[in-house]
Amino acid sequence: MSKNGFVAGVLSLMMAMGMMTMPVAAADAGKGGISSDMLAGMKKAYGRDGNSKALRNALAGNSIDALAANADNRGRFDDKFSHRVKSSGITDQKRSGRCWLFTGLNVLRAQMMAKNNLPELKLSQNYNFFYDQLEKSNLFLQGIIDTADKPEDDKMVDWLMSHPLSDGGQFTGVADNIMKYGVIPAEVWPETFSADNTSRLNQLLSLKLREDALELRSMARGGKSAKDIAARKEKMLQEVYRMLALTLGEPPTEFTWTRRDADGNKVSTRQYTPKEFYDEYGGNDLKNGYVMLMNDPTRPYYKLYTIDYDRHSYDGDDWTYMNLPVEDIKKMAISSIKDSTAMYFSCDVGKFIDRDNGVLDPDNYDYSSLFGTTFGMDKSERIRTHASASSHAMTLVAVDLDENGKPGKWLVENSWGKGANDGHLILSDKWFDEYMFRLVVDKKYVPAGILDILRQKPTVLPAWDPMFSPDAD
DSSP, X not given: OOHHHHHHHHHHHHHHXXXXXXXXXXXXXXXXXXXXXXXXXXXXXXXXXXHHHHHHHHHHHSOHXXXXXXXXXXXXXXXXXXXXXXXXXOOBOOBSSTHHHHHHHHXXXXXXXXXXXXXXXXXXXXXXXHHHHHHHHHHHHHHHHHTTTSXXXXXXXXXXXXXXXXXXXXXXXXXXHHHHHOOOBTTTSOOOXXXXXXXXXXXXXXXXXXXXXXXXXXXXXXXXXXXXXXXXXHHHHHHHHHHHHHHHOOOOSOEEEEEEOTTSOXXXXXXXXXXXXXHHHTOOOTTTSEEEEEOOTTSOSSEEEXXXXXXXXXXXXXXXXXXXXXXXXXXXHHHHHHTTOOEEEEEOTTTTEETTTTEEOXXXXXXXXXXXXXXXXXXXXXXXXXXXXOOEEEEEEEEEEOTTSOEEEEEEEOSBOSXXXXXXXXXXXXXXXXXXXXXXXXXXXXXXXXXXXXXXOOEEEOTTSGGGOOBOO
């Protein structure tokens, strides 16, 4: 008899003697599994009445959102706002996670246009993205060197290997990048295919960096000097630079730009470095002139927090924020909008979004009625269970206040190209409460008592904290 035939015979004998049973019955004997009785109870509870059959048929041919859409909620929010910051032109991040960079530059260009009476200005995202990816690569490699004495299963080492770099980010990346490298107009340095479609470049850079990380750890364990390791890291970064230059282009160190008036007539033409251009037309101290606010109900309010390694460059600043009640954040946002100053804003954009109409409101969809259950977690519970976190950055530009000064809805300038509301999204105030996470405001709109929070020694949160989540949608 063959080996396979012998095994089959033994198995048949064991089943005949009751030593083996079918899969569901086997689960009956184990603790915590789905038993046959449990499965029978589920089938009975599901039922096969007319309502269930109608829902089953409807869901078989339609999306969940289409059937859960709350028809009574359509048309509740118009596009009129009591206070709105003037902006010009919708940008499009295409198939990339650079919303944080588009948002930062959109906030900045609005200020530059107002300050210099420019009829139009678009800034190059590709230019700053090049240096963002280069700086993040160095941040990762230096982090690997700094932790080379730790085992591979160390929590920080494992986190680094899981997050070599991404195209997502947050405001500190904007601030550190611009203050170091400046900005240039979009017409001087346009987008490339890999700038608009970042996934393959990001995948290959991550693969190369992980390979480099293993080599650097091996050098350290082998007793190589710090000088030799640093020299090898520099060679590795040269390879990263080459990959970026081939896909994004090599950024200019100088450029010529012509300023024009509203009729397109030439006002002046001169040569700039990217830093000179920012200093002349922008000039804001992005690192020290702004505060980062967070609404995280899982932690005490009126406290200062910082997240370890939540930065874009090794010599940059970690994300440091004041955790505040949402009502305090709204007051500062309203003050900024009334003074015609847009803000960096981030949220959990995928929740209850009606893309066709460009409206975000918790009442857009009634999933509970559709499925006959409840989805009852509050904001704190959603954060604690990883059901909600900041995922997308946009530019907060408008608020609609009632006669008592209370907000009813908000408007953000998005970076998904043209769409409903000319590329803007309307947020109900109820949605703002539940899914807004971060806001960056100029210090002049922050009350003195809240500014004093910056004097606190910040509580340091680990790199893997849920609030680390980069804005990348």
